[in-house]
Amino acid sequence: MDYVKAFIVGGLICVIGQILLDNTKLTPAHILVSFLTAGVVLGGLGLYTPIVEFGGAGATVPISGFGYALSQGAIEGAGTKGLLGAFTGGIEAAGGGIAAVILFGYVVALVFNPKTKD
C-alpha cells in the first residue's frame, strides 16, 4: 500500500509540474526552484506534513520534499537550539542530500562526457 500511495502522490506532484511546463513559459529550472520554495513555505506552515504522512516517499522524493526537509530541520533546530538552530537546522537536515549532490555531481561530470544529441 505504501508503494501505491507513493506512486500516486509522487505522480500527481509531477503532473502539477507538467501542467505548468506545458501551459506557461516556465522552464524545468523554474519548476525546480518554485517547487522547492513551495516545499519550504508549505513545510513552514505545517501544510506539507500531512502530504508526507499520506504519501511517504511520494512526497519526500520530489524536490518539494527537499524544501520540506529544510524547513522541518529549521523548525526543529529553533526548538532545540534556539537562534543558532534556526540557522543550522535546515542545512543539517538536508545536508546529506546537498553533500551527495556536490560530490556525485562533480565526480560524474569529471568521468563522463556529454552524449551527442540525437
Add this chain to the structure above:
Amino acid sequence: MEKLNKKEYEKYVEGKIPKPTYVKNIIMAFLVGGFICTLGQFILNYLLSLGLNESSAASFTSIALVFLGSLLTGLGIYDKIGKIGGAGASVPITGFANSIVSPAMEFKREGFIFGVASKMFTIAGPVLVYGIGGSVIVGLLTLLFKGR
C-alpha cells in the same frame, strides 16, 4: 505558389505546428514521476527494515537517489527518461542531480573551476539560495512566534 495574405499564412502555419500532446505529457509525467517515487519508497522501506531511524533513512534515500540520478545522467540515460517523462523526470530529486551534472559536463572544457565547479550550480545555486535562505526564515519565524 500563389501569394498568401497574412491571415491565410497564419492559418497555414497553425495547421503545420504539431499539437502539444497535453494529455500524453500528463500521463507520462505521472507514470515516470510515480515510478521514481515508488523506487524511493522501496529504498526507504529497505533502510527502515535495517533498523535505521526515520530521519537517517530519509537522508540515505536522498543520497541514493542523487547517486542514481547523477550516474544515469553521466551515462546519457537520464536525458532519455526526461524526454519521455518531462516534469516526471525533472521534479524528483534525481532531476535535481541531473540539473547539476548536465551543465557541469557540458562546460568541462572551460576548466575545473569556472567550467565544472562553477556551472554545476547553474540551477543548484538558486535551489540552495531559496532553500537554505527560506529555511532560516522559517527557523527565525518559529522563534518569533513560539518564543524560546
